[in-house]
Amino acid sequence: MNKTEKLICLVLGAVLAWYIFVENPKKKISSDNRGGQTLVTNEVSLSQAPSVAKTAETPKADDAKEVKPSQPEKEYVLENDKLKVVVSSWGAAVKKAVLKDYPIGNAPISDENPAVEFDFSASPLAEVSGIEGFSRGTSFEFKEASSNVIVFASDVMTRKITLADNYLLTFEDEFKEALPCANSLSLGVMEMGLGKNDLLSVDSWQIDPKGGKVIHHCEGDSPLKAYLVGSLGGCGGSKNASGLPRTSTVGYEGSQKWIALKNRFFVTALVSSSDAVSGFSANISRDMKVQEYKPESIGALAKFSSLPKNRTSVFYVGPKKQSLLWSLGMKDVMEFGMWRWVCYPILWLLDFFNSLIPNYGVAIILLTILVRLLFWPLTHKSTVGMKKMQEIQPKMKEIQAKFKDNPQRLQQETWQLYRDAKVNPMSSCLPMLVQIPVFIALFNVLRSAVELRYAPFLWIGDLSEPEGLFSSWFPFGGLNILPILMALTMALQSALTPSTGDKNQQRMMIVFMPVMMLFMFYSFPAALSLYWTLSQVFSIWQMWIIRRKSAAKNEAALMPEVIDPPATRQMRRHK
Numbered sequence: 001m002n003k004t005e006k007l008i009c010l011v012l013g014a015v016l017a018w019y020i021f022v023e024n025p026k027k028k029i030s031s032d033n034r035g036g037q038t039l040v041t042n043e044v045s046l047s048q049a050p051s052v053a054k055t056a057e058t059p060k061a062d063d064a065k066e067v068k069p070s071q072p073e074k075e076y077v078l079e080n081d082k083l084k085v086v087v088s089s090w091g092a093a094v095k096k097a098v099l100k101d102y103p104i105g106n107a108p109i110s111d112e113n114p115a116v117e118f119d120f121s122a123s124p125l126a127e128v129s130g131i132e133g134f135s136r137g138t139s140f141e142f143k144e145a146s147s148n149v150i151v152f153a154s155d156v157m158t159r160k161i162t163l164a165d166n167y168l169l170t171f172e173d174e175f176k177e178a179l180p181c182a183n184s185l186s187l188g189v190m191e192m193g194l195g196k197n198d199l200l201s202v203d204s205w206q207i208d209p210k211g212g213k214v215i216h217h218c219e220g221d222s223p224l225k226a227y228l229v230g231s232l233g234g235c236g237g238s239k240n241a242s243g244l245p246r247t248s249t250v251g252y253e254g255s256q257k258w259i260a261l262k263n264r265f266f267v268t269a270l271v272s273s274s275d276a277v278s279g280f281s282a283n284i285s286r287d288m289k290v291q292e293y294k295p296e297s298i299g300a301l302a303k304f305s306s307l308p309k310n311r312t313s314v315f316y317v318g319p320k321k322q323s324l325l326w327s328l329g330m331k332d333v334m335e336f337g338m339w340r341w342v343c344y345p346i347l348w349l350l351d352f353f354n355s356l357i358p359n360y361g362v363a364i365i366l367l368t369i370l371v372r373l374l375f376w377p378l379t380h381k382s383t384v385g386m387k388k389m390q391e392i393q394p395k396m397k398e399i400q401a402k403f404k405d406n407p408q409r410l411q412q413e414t415w416q417l418y419r420d421a422k423v424n425p426m427s428s429c430l431p432m433l434v435q436i437p438v439f440i441a442l443f444n445v446l447r448s449a450v451e452l453r454y455a456p457f458l459w460i461g462d463l464s465e466p467e468g469l470f471s472s473w474f475p476f477g478g479l480n481i482l483p484i485l486m487a488l489t490m491a492l493q494s495a496l497t498p499s500t501g502d503k504n505q506q507r508m509m510i511v512f513m514p515v516m517m518l519f520m521f522y523s524f525p526a527a528l529s530l531y532w533t534l535s536q537v538f539s540i541w542q543m544w545i546i547r548r549k550s551a552a553k554n555e556a557a558l559m560p561e562v563i564d565p566p567a568t569r570q571m572r573r574h575k
Contacts (some may be wrong), residue, residue, distance in 0.1 A: 071139035076150055078163040083317065085163060092140040092152035092159045093124030093186070094169065097317045099266070106454045106461055118268060118317060120188040123299045125268065126171045126315060130183035131156060131307060166327070167318025168271070178309045184281075184301040185313060188268050190261045191297040192287065199264075200298045201228055202282060203333050205257035212257060214332040217282075224250050227284040227295060241286060241293035248286075253279040259302055260316075260333050265450040267320050270302050271328050274312045278305045319450040322347050334448055342441035347449055354451070361457025364527055368534040371438060379542060388423045439532070446525040455527075463527035476522065482529035483521040487514040489536040496543045 074089040086096040097118040105113045128134065140152035140159070148163040160172040192200055202217040202224055217224040227248060256277040260269035270277070280302050287296040304311075316328060322344070325331050336343035349370070353363035372379075395417055403410040446452060452464040459481075460467055471478035494510040521529050 073139075074142065076142065076145060078148055078150060078161065080148060080163055080165065082165070083163065083167050085169065085317070087150060087161060088124060089140050089142060089152065091124055091127040091138060092154070092161070093120075093127035094161075094188075094317075095119075095121045095124045097125070097268075099167075099318060102266075102319060102450075103454070116266065118188065118266075120186075122189045123186045125186060125188040125317070126161075126169070126313065127186040128157070128173070128183060129186070129301070130181065131175075132179065132181055166324050167316055169315045169317065171313045171315070173311045173313070175307055175309055175311075179307040181307055182303065182305055183307050184303050185270065185273075187259060187261055187270055187280075187300040187302060187315075188317075189297055189299040190263060190268070192295050199228070200284075200295050201262050201335075202260065202298065202300065203262065203335070204252070204259045204280065205330075205332075207255040207257050216332075216335055217252070223252065224282055224284075227282075228298075242291060244286065244293060246285060246288060247283060249281055249283050251279065251281045256280060256302070258328075258330055259300060260330065261298060261300055262320060262333060264448060265320050265453050266318065267316065267325075267333055269316045269330065269333070271314045271316050271330065273302070273304075273314070274310070275304050275306075275308050277302050279303045320448060321450050323351070336441070336444050339437060339441040339444055342437050343445050346438070346441055347445050347451070350445070350449075351451060359457060360452055360455035360463055360527070361460065361530065364457075364463070364530050365534060368531050368538070371435075372535060372538040375435065376542070379539065388421050392417060392421050392423070435535075442531055443524075443528060446527050452525070452527060457526075457530070460526045460530075463530070464525050466523055467526050480522055480526070480529070482526055482533055483518050483524070486521055486529050486533040486536065487518040489533055489540065490514040490517055493536050493540050493543070496540060496547070 071089070075095070076087045076089070078085050078087060082100055084098040084100060085094050087093070088095045097120070098114075099116045099118075100109075102116040103109045103113050104116055107113045109115050134154075134156045138154055138156070140154045143151040143153050143158075145151065150161050152159045152161075156176055158174045162170040162172070164170060190200055199218065204215050204217070205212055206215050215222060218228040219225060227250060256279065258269055258271050259277070259280050260267050262268075280300050283299045283301075284295050285297045287294040316324075316330070318324065320333060322331065322334055325333050331344075332340075334340075334343070346367070349367055350360065350363045353366040354360050357363070357366075396414070399410065399413045399417060403413060446464060449464075453462070455463040457463055459469070466477060467480045467482065468478035469481065473479075491510050491514045494513060521532070
């Protein structure tokens with residue numbers, strides 16, 4: 001590489017590091033958070049997990065009052081093949097939801113490793129509050145039920161709850177009369193995981209005259225940002241939280257199309273309502289066991305400015321799965337940002353390849369092959385160009401020595417040499433430039449796509465996390481083999497890459513870049529290291545092919561030409 005190429009590569013590496021460690025740190029999730037509302041690691045049973053009701057206060061509307069229900073609580077179950085919900089007669093709301101296809105730990109679902117459970121007991125999902133004469137926890141009378149429908153009634157309202165496919169719950173409320181009073185619906189409660197880098201987040205689609213936009217409230221100028229980012233930025237910019245209250249209520253005004261509470265792999269959301277949502281309030285509880293500010297749980301209330309005679313509300317309680325969220329108009333909950341145009345097809349391709357061969361490790365290999373085939377003409381041209389640059393170096397040095405006192409003539413002669421040799425000095429960095437969006441997009445997909453949660457491959461137990469082998473013996477969370485292989489293949493690729501610079505500088509690059517990338521990748525998801533390692537293996541193979549062709553061409557050029565002697569009269573007689 002020449003100095004310009006080295007500079008460009010270093011700048012690209014710095015941009016990549018900035019995106020991952022500075023711009024995007026709040027999106028990096030620790031391996032301790034396994035998703036779901038019940039906090040359970042592989043070593044803790046469900047009964048030992050901390051209860052949401054013990055650690056989070058229920059978000060309250062201004063005029064909502066707690067009362068002791070007049071009747072004993074009764075629980076009713078609605079269930080299909082994907083979702084099981086427990087509905088309480090207190091408030092006719094959902095107090096528990098179980099995602100039947102998603103285990104808590106990295107093992108099949110069993111008594112020891114139950115399915116992911118959302119515990120809404122502190123603030124039942126779809127509970128109504130703020131209505132005059134209607135107290136929180138009001139007892140409802142059971143009217144009728146089937147396998148997926150249940151009907152309740154009280155003095156104020158009648159509610160029909162329907163469990164539909166694709167993790168959807170529909171609440172059809174009929175009130176005794178329409179009232180001009182503010183009221184709200186609960187979105188439940190989500191609790192922070194055990195890892196120091198875990199994150200709670202709120203997304204919403206804010207409606208405006210131009211149609212609206214999605215607000216990720218953990219970034220930008222949202223008033224919730226400081227509370228959601230946690231120890232990375234602190235509440236109000238202060239990392240020392242000793243003087244802050246345990247709970248904080250933050251309001252967000254403006255018409256909302258939908259509102260979602262989410263963690264890394266799961267989401268609960270108010271998808272739609274027949275009545276216009278005028279805003280929401282979030283109630284964030286902080287972790288009192290640490291000195292730095294760290295959010296522990298979050299609840300939310302969707303606000304309505306008035307009470308209609310009838311209102312239908314649809315909730316989603318399920319995985320953060322692109323195909324399902326896309327059908328609901330909530331695809332931006334995946335939070336792919338400016339790289340969404342690359343993220344969507346990458347995730348679709350991973351799902352497609354997995355449908356052909358049910359293993360996401362194989363799907364990543366097939367994706368790598370496809371990307372390398374698409375970029376093959378570009379990388380081939382770039383490698384050939386670097387080889388030509390290396391070949392014209394003797395002429396380049398002659399020009400530099402001849403016109404060292406005439407910079408303008410030196411530049412003219414240099415570019416003329418490039419034109420004669422048909423090479424572009426910048427072409428060597430073009431393949432890296434075009435692959436940076438693919439790399440960042442894959443990074444975004446891997447940090448939030450539930451499809452790769454607990455996806456195994458060979459010795460890897462979970463492609464969405466670092467390998468973490470022999471964690472009790474090795475520091476830094478265990479031994480991660482793929483990042484080491486990635487660094488070695490990067491060093492080999494650098495050694496095989498034609499260089500036009502100083503040999504000592506090339507040796508430095510062979511060592512510096514792999515070490516830097518090893519440091520960056522060591523705590524990344526194993527799937528990312530698998531993709532990058534395979535991509536470099538293909539690059540090495542491509543360079544080997546080009547080297548062989550170039551060597552064969554040079555041998556043919558050096559071989560002496562055999563010229564037949566002119567035929568004599570005697571030779572013609574013997575023919």
